[in-house]
Amino acid sequence: MLYPNNIKKNYTKINNHANRGMDLEYLVEITNEYYIDHDRAYIYKKPTPIGIVKVNYALAKIEEAYFQKPSTLDYNGLYKGYYIEFDAKVTHHKTSFPLSNVSPHQIKHIEHIYKHGGIVFLLIQINDSFYVLMGSDFLKFKEEGKRQSIPLAYIIENGYEIKYNFSKGLDYLSVIDKLLEEKNEKIKIS
């Protein structure tokens, strides 16, 4: 299989850190790899945004640069012809997910994708569990503007838990399948 540059880069990183275990980014990578290998979806990591300050053009070498806050979500691609984009977020809080984990630019980005008919969500690791929280439910909570953190109870009620599977990793597309099925049922009924 052929992967975009940055996935390859991550694999090297993983090989250097054999004990990353339940590291969320690693689990997402093996899941995306599983999807690509099984022709199920084509979802990949975008490059990390870097602000370049100084380049030595003679050597084609970047000599000063800084990591930028991402203004989009980390992963995007295609599933059954649908546009899909998500971010993997870890919180060490046990009972809530602080909204500050998602930058204002990312929130705007989620709104844009939602408005233009894409599938967008957060894959949240909290209290040793993994949840898919759809963009619409995230935005609904955000717009209510009552709290600075999403309570775990809200995530459990509105999100979808995913169990780690040894071969598939975190099969987040199973959640998307369920939602697409419900949507198509609704279209059939109405």
Place this chain on the structure above:
Amino acid sequence: MLYPNNIKKNYTKINNHANRGMDLEYLVEITNEYYIDHDRAYIYKKPTPIGIVKVNYALAKIEEAYFQKPSTLDYNGLYKGYYIEFDAKVTHHKTSFPLSNVSPHQIKHIEHIYKHGGIVFLLIQINDSFYVLMGSDFLKFKEEGKRQSIPLAYIIENGYEIKYNFSKGLDYLSVIDKLLEEKNEKIKIS
């Protein structure tokens, strides 16, 4: 309007180079801006992939890094719920577009997007004209394997010319509209 980081970065670049004129990247940016401002589509530039060699963690500063060959296409996003991805390519050849302008990783990427039902194309500037060449037509030519360059005649016959428009820039979505209409007509007929 709120744009992803790298678009803002490009605008700064543009302001520093007021005479870029018909620079293709600039025209694509003003087109994407037009689409976002008019709520027509949400298409943005991905960050440039960078290979990081040395980081000063104390200063959070990248001290040695190199530009990587992109393995995906530069622009992606959403149009009418469809996944869309493309690259803007300039050739100074007058009568053909060398295939070497598209890296093997990018060709693989085009194949993946096409296979998973996305809209994928190249926006080619050649001989002072602009053409949309759909991924399927690009792959067809590539797979025939006869030539190392796509003749301009093939691009004219299989692609779609776009004229520059002062307010809209290069309205490449007009081509996509036409193709979607034809596709829907076919579905209605069959």
